[in-house]
Amino acid sequence: MKTSKWGWAGVVVVAAMGLAACSSGSASVAPGSAGTTAPSPAATPVTLNLVAYSVPKTANEAIEVLWAKTPEGAGVTWVESYGASGDQSRAVASGLKADYVHFSLEGDVTRLVKAGLVDESWNSGPTGGIVSSSVVVFAVRPGNPKGIHTWTDLVKDGVQIVTPNPGSSGSARWNVLAGWGSVIAGGGTEQDAIDYTTKLFQHVVALPGSGRDATTAFLAGTGDVLLSYENEAILAKQSGAAIDYVLPDTTLRIDNPGAVLKVSNPKAALWLKFLYTPQAQAEFAKAGFRPVVKGVTIGQVKGANDPSNPFPVPTKLLNINDDFGGWSHANTKFFDPDTGVITKIQVATGKSS
């Protein structure tokens, strides 16, 4: 009577699924009824859901305090979720409630555009949807014992590089592209860039999972140089890490996008607008990010090489749109797990060692 046992199981499973369907049905009623109270936002306390990658947490919290002092931001309470950028984006795409999102790279917002959650015009503003910015830098041991100043110094004999894994960490891709771009910007050909990047990977001793993991591994003694972001290096120095960092002459601008969801509290759009004010950008600056608008009064930035001139302009500053044809193009060309140029270089260097 084998069937009877499975018959039982089947009945139970089907019943359970029915139950699940019912409960999700009733849950979907709730937002609708909440929506009916929306016309009088001033009267009701507003809660905004912020979903972001983890690095700008401190800055966001400081800006929330500033915003709360303005008429628009008064009385707003926040529900916040911080985590790895890609994970956060996937969570929102699959239903995590969000009014405002802040990610480490554009593709994570593009995912939400494709899912119909963020309007296609999200990046049509003056900054192209970018709310915070940084540049790729080299974090080195105190005193820079290996004398690393340029991209070519990275591939000198005996230099060991740590950089987050460009395969599994989207934001790690800035670093590798910056190296690639330095060759092209110096007049090199595509083949020169391939040769250089191959050498770069031959010097890589560790590809930790994320930017923060890479910093952790570097601080634990792995490697001589860590390809990192200026804000990450400043943050590490602010929290007392024994590192120095070097801004190379040619580097890549890192753009972190922010967007409001199509279905969101109207206050969220006001918040996004506030983020572009000089006072909000000054808070990002304190946390090590470069401002995305002009006219920001930047005070002392603790942890920067020169706290009173924290963001010197590099000789040649590349950006993802003009130098790499935008993220969707760059992702396919460089990082596709089967055909990407960088993926192939990684495999080739893995084989040779």
Add this chain to the structure above:
Amino acid sequence: MTVAQLRNARRFLGGRRALPRTTLRRGSGISLGVAVLWLSLLVLIPLAAVVATAANGGWAGVVTTLSNPQTLAAIRLTLAQAAGVTVVNVVMGTLIAWVLVRDEFPGKRVVEIVIDVPFALPTIVAGLVLLGLYGPRSPLGFDVSNTRSAVFLAFAFVTLPFVVRAVQPVLEELDPEIEQAARSLGASEAQNLVRVVLPSLVPAIAAGAALSFARAVSEYGSLVLISGNLALRTEVTSVRILTYIENGQVAQASVVATVLLLVAFVVIGTLDFLQRKVTRRG
């Protein structure tokens, strides 16, 4: 739950000879229903979803994914290290269980507790600790970071308790009179161990080994900091899966996951078979 209970439960669910087919009364029917429901919600449906997603890319998708050299190397490395760690666990785990059951020594209670710590420690913390102790600044002068040994070490750390905890209760319940009888019949200590004690431990060891292997194959957190994730060298499957997910290639990620599931299924099945065979003989 002791291994004996587990075995009984398994007999209840799948045993052909142990019990007649029609033992389902109303009470047991409900409990079976609840058990199957719980299993379905937590295990069967999610696993089916993984396999279904893998099938989305069709056969061609499976072939492309598995012929990617980086993926293939990651699968090979993960399975080889997991198998190696499992063998070590079988030996070391049994030894530790033996020591804990048969020997009295100061601090025994502490050791008892310490063994379970890898279960409780968030794996990323484990990774940090391993990197600190066996990384470039190792106070012990022992640097395995960014090598395959680091993968082995991380696997060994998180899977240590399985064999110990499976073997220990069985060893405790082993009737000492049987060993005394064997000795009185002239068996040497070695004979006693090999012919009397070990056979009764095999089911428990096999159960522990299966858990240990399955756990190792899926490990991520404890090794991301120390293994270096180098393509073709120290990159494990969970990192490959993340890579596919980061690139929006969920079908490929599921293909890799399905391969791991199949291998785990075969390994656990084989160990289970071994366990039954020995039990029946005993």
